[in-house]
Amino acid sequence: MVVDKEDPKYPALLKEIPDAPKQLYYKGEWNPYIFENCLAVVGSRHMTSYGKRATEQIVGEVAAAGVTIVSGFMYGVDATAHKAAVNANGKTIAVMPCGIERIHPEYQKDLYDKILETGGLIISEYDGDSMPQLWTYPKRNRIVAGLASATLVVEAGLESGSLITADFAKKFGRKVFAVPGPITSEVSRGTAKLMQEGASLVQNANDILEFYESAVQSPTFSRSKSGFSGNPLEQRILEMLARESAEADLIARTLNISASELGTTLSLMELQGIISKEGGKYYIN
Numbered sequence: 001m002v003v004d005k006e007d008p009k010y011p012a013l014l015k016e017i018p019d020a021p022k023q024l025y026y027k028g029e030w031n032p033y034i035f036e037n038c039l040a041v042v043g044s045r046h047m048t049s050y051g052k053r054a055t056e057q058i059v060g061e062v063a064a065a066g067v068t069i070v071s072g073f074m075y076g077v078d079a080t081a082h083k084a085a086v087n088a089n090g091k092t093i094a095v096m097p098c099g100i101e102r103i104h105p106e107y108q109k110d111l112y113d114k115i116l117e118t119g120g121l122i123i124s125e126y127d128g129d130s131m132p133q134l135w136t137y138p139k140r141n142r143i144v145a146g147l148a149s150a151t152l153v154v155e156a157g158l159e160s161g162s163l164i165t166a167d168f169a170k171k172f173g174r175k176v177f178a179v180p181g182p183i184t185s186e187v188s189r190g191t192a193k194l195m196q197e198g199a200s201l202v203q204n205a206n207d208i209l210e211f212y213e214s215a216v217q218s219p220t221f222s223r224s225k226s227g228f229s230g231n232p233l234e235q236r237i238l239e240m241l242a243r244e245s246a247e248a249d250l251i252a253r254t255l256n257i258s259a260s261e262l263g264t265t266l267s268l269m270e271l272q273g274i275i276s277k278e279g280g281k282y283y284i285n
Helices: 049-064 077-087 106-117 136-146 161-171 186-196 205-214 232-243 248-255 259-271
Strands: 002-004 023-027 038-042 068-071 092-095 121-124 150-153 175-178 275-278 281-284
Touching: 038 049, 038 077, 038 136, 038 161, 049 068, 049 077, 049 205, 068 077, 077 092, 077 106, 092 106, 092 136, 106 121, 136 161, 150 161, 150 186, 150 205, 161 175, 161 186, 175 186, 175 205, 232 248, 232 259, 232 275, 232 281, 248 259, 259 275
Parallel strands: 038 068, 038 150, 068 092, 092 121, 150 175
Antiparallel strands: 002 023, 023 121, 275 281
């Protein structure tokens, strides 16, 4: 499947950048809302255990709040970010440096399939099954940055391709975030450099979510305390609870959803501070 640059469905933010792809080939269900609030997440392929924990925690919470996670599908921070989004019942977009018919790297086929199964997208500006080339990686990075309102760099060395993505984000006038790391770590030098140059320091998901609340004016988001509601099921739950508090069984029957699906969503909404439970009933904070 393909979307041309002149198609109304083409992502609006990506269309703004210089040298925007003339077409995007894709796998998955193209739903325009997935592009409304995107965060690019990049970092070292050789991440540390600290980087892995930071990515899982921050990205998981941001994705659960309704922000789409965009990354490049490589091992390391990229793959961890995609997995964190999927595990949080969020949406993620993988931008490939190869032909749309090729899975690269091949050993991440399970992740590739999971992204599609959970409503995410695989996209590329290249048709067919062409192999990635040295020059296709930085070209891919401009798309990763171009799709998003902001870019988060978790870990990066001074020569990391992640800094290329951050440079694209700055060039496009987008926000850049960086996670601080130990000064003794090689993969913290790139993020330290970004912060010296003006990138915003990130200590938790709220540092990012506050940006989407204040800077990105989108009707998809309505934030309550520490969480957004950008998920369609969350929106339906909030609409119901706005009328009256209700027990889980009543919510499931009214919305015609399974108890397991509802339980997961209610738990995430509680963690985000959107709703609370008292006397067996849920209500909006």
